[in-house]
Amino acid sequence: MSHAVTADDLRKSYPGGVRALDGLSLDVRPGEVFGLLGPNGAGKSTTVKILTTLARPDSGRAEVAGHDVLRHPERVRREIGVVAQRSALDPMGSGRENLTLQGRLFGVRATALRRRVDDLLERFDLTGAADRVVRGWSGGMQRRLDVALALVHRPGVLFLDEPTTGLDPEGRAAMWAEIGRLAAGESMAILLTTHYLDEADRLAARLAIVDGGRVVAHGTPEQLKEELRGDAVHLELRQPPDEPTARQVIALVAGLREVAFDGRRLSARADDGAAAVPAALAALESAGIGVAAVTVARPSLDDVYLRHAGRRYAA
Numbered sequence: 381m382s383h384a385v386t387a388d389d390l391r392k393s394y395p396g397g398v399r400a401l402d403g404l405s406l407d408v409r410p411g412e413v414f415g416l417l418g419p420n421g422a423g424k425s426t427t428v429k430i431l432t433t434l435a436r437p438d439s440g441r442a443e444v445a446g447h448d449v450l451r452h453p454e455r456v457r458r459e460i461g462v463v464a465q466r467s468a469l470d471p472m473g474s475g476r477e478n479l480t481l482q483g484r485l486f487g488v489r490a491t492a493l494r495r496r497v498d499d500l501l502e503r504f505d506l507t508g509a510a511d512r513v514v515r516g517w518s519g520g521m522q523r524r525l526d527v528a529l530a531l532v533h534r535p536g537v538l539f540l541d542e543p544t545t546g547l548d549p550e551g552r553a554a555m556w557a558e559i560g561r562l563a564a565g566e567s568m569a570i571l572l573t574t575h576y577l578d579e580a581d582r583l584a585a586r587l588a589i590v591d592g593g594r595v596v597a598h599g600t601p602e603q604l605k606e607e608l609r610g611d612a613v614h615l616e617l618r619q620p621p622d623e624p625t626a627r628q629v630i631a632l633v634a635g636l637r638e639v640a641f642d643g644r645r646l647s648a649r650a651d652d653g654a655a656a657v658p659a660a661l662a663a664l665e666s667a668g669i670g671v672a673a674v675t676v677a678r679p680s681l682d683d684v685y686l687r688h689a690g691r692r693y694a695a
């Protein structure tokens with residue numbers, strides 16, 4: 381399959397000896413949202429800068445939309461849309477003016493441009509405000525216009541650098557819906573960097589966890605969670621049990637492992653939590669140990685992140 385984005389063994393150090401990228405490789409397929417996750421300083425922005433032709437790697441190779449970023453940066457720029465962390469809007473222009481100017485810069489013809497601008501205003505729910513200057517718009521509206529701006533020339537590859545940072549929950553939900561539609565409806569490849577694990581989990585078909593300038597884990601969110609093998613099972617007992625007895629009882633339940641007691645709480649892992657819980661309940665009840673509450677949770681991306689980046693995720 382031909383890829384929309386390929387990065388192969390990218391390395392880059394900044395003056396002063398900071399090694400920002402240390403052999404980073406990834407690929408993004410057409411029509412796919414690919415998530416790039418990592419702690420501060422992991423190398424995400426440096427990767428995006430190289431792929432969008434704003435920085436050069438010391439070594440390694442990258443292709444975007446079929447063009448080599450070092451040999452044909454101008455071709456790459458024509459094929460991509462970039463939503464940077466810092467807004468690219470002219471605050472004194474109206475929404476329509478911002479979009480129209482962007483389209484002209486990319487050489488979109490007048491009639492087609494008018495239609496495209498109307499369409500984007502409509503899609504991002506900005507038609508009502510289209511002719512007012514952007515400075516007076518809410519943060520969420522400005523962020524939506526930023527994304528619309530990156531789409532005017534119908535790029536095949538879209539780079540979204542933390543698109544929902546600073547948005548309220550409603551704004552985030554609206555942005556997520558639109559990003560999902562873009563990838564599915566326009567078969568656009570989207571490389572998304574995000575600080576939000578739930579955002580990557582929800583939107584990304586595949587994702588890479590970056591740490592220390594390289595990819596330390598990659599796969600679908602499900603595959604990554606699968607690596608942690610099984611569900612987390614928590615039982616809240618009615619009273620603190622006699623631990624040796626409870627341990628003996630629970631040891632006979634098939635499919636439970638890594639059993640731990642903490643006061644009234646019993647935690648374990650299970651390959652199939654839903655299957656193991658009824659047997660555990662029956663065994664405990666028959667030994668006279670009452671159970672007050674049960675939860676079964678799939679491992680979260682938070683757990684995956686902890687394992688690969690070596691620390692808990694702090695958004």
Ligand SMILES: Nc1ncnc2c1ncn2[C@@H]1O[C@H](COP(=O)(O)OP(=O)(O)OP(=O)(O)O)[C@@H](O)[C@H]1O
Nearest residue numbers: 394395398400418419420421422423424425426427
């Ligand atoms: N222009 C620069 N000059 C010197 N060092 C830099 C420069 N840009 C980035 N770095 C360093 O390179 C490393 C990788 O930075 P990068 O911005 O790519 O990480 P990041 O994953 O995007 O982090 P964040 O989530 O904070 O944006 C960091 O140690 C950073 O301090």
